[in-house]
Amino acid sequence: MQLYLLRYGEIGVKSPRIRRNFEDILIDNIQRAFLKVDAEVFIERERGRIFAYADPEHSYIFRRTFGLVSFSPADETDATIDSMGEVARDWAKGLEGSFAVRARRVGDHRFTSPEAAAEVGAHVLDENPGLKVDLDDPDHAIHLEIRGNRAYVFSKVQDGPGGLPLSSQGKVAAWVDSKKASLAAWLMMKRGARAFVFHPPGSDHHQRLDLWDPNLKTFTCEDLEEAVSGYIPKGVRGWVMGDTLGEVNKVEHHLPIYRPLIGFTEDMIVDYLEEIKKLEGTR
Numbered sequence: 001m002q003l004y005l006l007r008y009g010e011i012g013v014k015s016p017r018i019r020r021n022f023e024d025i026l027i028d029n030i031q032r033a034f035l036k037v038d039a040e041v042f043i044e045r046e047r048g049r050i051f052a053y054a055d056p057e058h059s060y061i062f063r064r065t066f067g068l069v070s071f072s073p074a075d076e077t078d079a080t081i082d083s084m085g086e087v088a089r090d091w092a093k094g095l096e097g098s099f100a101v102r103a104r105r106v107g108d109h110r111f112t113s114p115e116a117a118a119e120v121g122a123h124v125l126d127e128n129p130g131l132k133v134d135l136d137d138p139d140h141a142i143h144l145e146i147r148g149n150r151a152y153v154f155s156k157v158q159d160g161p162g163g164l165p166l167s168s169q170g171k172v173a174a175w176v177d178s179k180k181a182s183l184a185a186w187l188m189m190k191r192g193a194r195a196f197v198f199h200p201p202g203s204d205h206h207q208r209l210d211l212w213d214p215n216l217k218t219f220t221c222e223d224l225e226e227a228v229s230g231y232i233p234k235g236v237r238g239w240v241m242g243d244t245l246g247e248v249n250k251v252e253h254h255l256p257i258y259r260p261l262i263g264f265t266e267d268m269i270v271d272y273l274e275e276i277k278k279l280e281g282t283r
Contacts, residue, residue, distance in 0.1 A: 001042070002073050005145065005152055006030075006050040006062065009069040009162055023050065026067045026165040029214075033061045036214040046147060048106075059158075063279045064212050066190050067168075068160030072143070079109065079151040081116065085123025087153040088142050092124040097139035098132040099124065105146040116144055161279055164192030166213060172258065173198060173232055174240035175224050176206040180261060181242030183272055185209055187260040188240050196236060198227040211280055228253050244269075 011022045027043050027050065034041040034054065039061075042053040052062070052071075062071040075090075077083040088101065101124065103117040111119070124142065125131060145152040169192030174185035176197050182205045185195045189212060197218045199206045210216045221227040228239060228251055238256035243249055244264055251257050261269065 001040075001053040002056050002059070003076055003152070004052045004054060004059065004062065005072045005074050005154065006052055006068055007070045007072075007160075008050070008067055010164060011067060012048055022067070022165055022168050025168050026050070026065070029067070029166050030061065030065055033065065033214045034058060037061075049145075049147070060281055063158065063160055063281060066161055066163045066192070066212065067165035069162045070157050070160055072154040072157050074145070074152040074154035077151050077153065079146050079149050081111065081119045081123075084116070084144055084146075084151050084153060085120045088120050088124050088144070089127035091142050091153060091155050092128050092131065092140075095128060095131060095140050098134035098137075099140040099142065100133065100135045100138040101142050101144065103144040103146065107146070107148040109146065113146075116146065120144060159279065161190055161212075161276075163190035166192065167194045168192035170194070170237050171196065171233065171235045172238050172240050173227075173236045173255075175199075175227055176209070176242070177203055177224075178205055178242055179273060180244070180269060182206060182208050183269060183276070184240050184242040184258075184260045186212065186276060188258060189213065193237075195240065196233045208276075208280070224249065224251070 011019055014022060023045060031041060039058045044051045062068055075087045077087045101117040101121040103113040105113050121133060141155060143154050166189055172188055172193045172195050174195045174197050176182050176185055176199045185197060186209060189195055197206045197209060197216060198221050199218060200223060201220055206218055221230065238258050239253055240258045241249060242261055243259045244261050
């Protein structure tokens with residue numbers, strides 16, 4: 001199994017109690033997503049960081065997990081210059097062009113972060129003397145994350161969707177009958193809301209959301225009027241619509257109506273959908 005460093009952003013500014021709660025929700029969401037595809041994942045955590053052990057073929061799940069800003073496959077080693085240097089040399093095999101070593105530390109060490117980067121960089125040059133050092137705009141970056149007596153070496157930083165963990169902000173109902181409506185529901189999910197999706201017969205626009213919620217609940221209704229006047233799951237706090245300013249559907253309901261796209265242009269919608277498509281990627 002491969003070790004992955006999982007990073008969150010907004011969660012880190014919460015109070016310790018809330019941060020811990022959000023971490024619990026995030027970890028549970030990851031485990032549920034792996035369980036859905038019958039795959040194993042083992043998770044550990046320290047302050048400000050989550051570590052996951054998983055098969056690389058299932059790493060796409062991290063790209064589709066709300067709350068994760070980025071993730072990196074990494075190698076773990078002792079927090080000594082020689083140990084980190086040896087692992088970094090392996091990462092540098094076959095590289096061409098320029099490189100830099102980036103280091104960050106948590107805890108007390110006999111070296112500073114710049115000193116660790118410089119000394120580990122010397123090990124890399126021993127392995128691959130054809131490389132050039134470029135600290136400003138390197139072709140390749142080797143990262144050291146040093147935490148206490150352990151260190152993690154990696155070179156790739158892959159994007160996640162960011163936002164807040166799914167289900168950390170309650171529940172909403174979403175009418176999804178178009179790409180715009182699926183984007184509106186996705187944006188609410190990114191803000192931590194679990195969506196109950198209502199859609200017309202024959203529509204498949206809601207299927208994209210199934211990639212982002214391993215337990216997505218869907219309901220088929222003939223039209224919007226039937227959806228908003230019928231059964232609403234317990235705990236739902238409002239309806240999500242895919243309306244833009246130029247086309248607002250009049251909806252009367254005792255719950256609030258959320259329109260995340262109200263200020264979006266058509267170009268903004270297209271760009272957002274393309275970014276989501278990149279995160280979804282392929283297995």
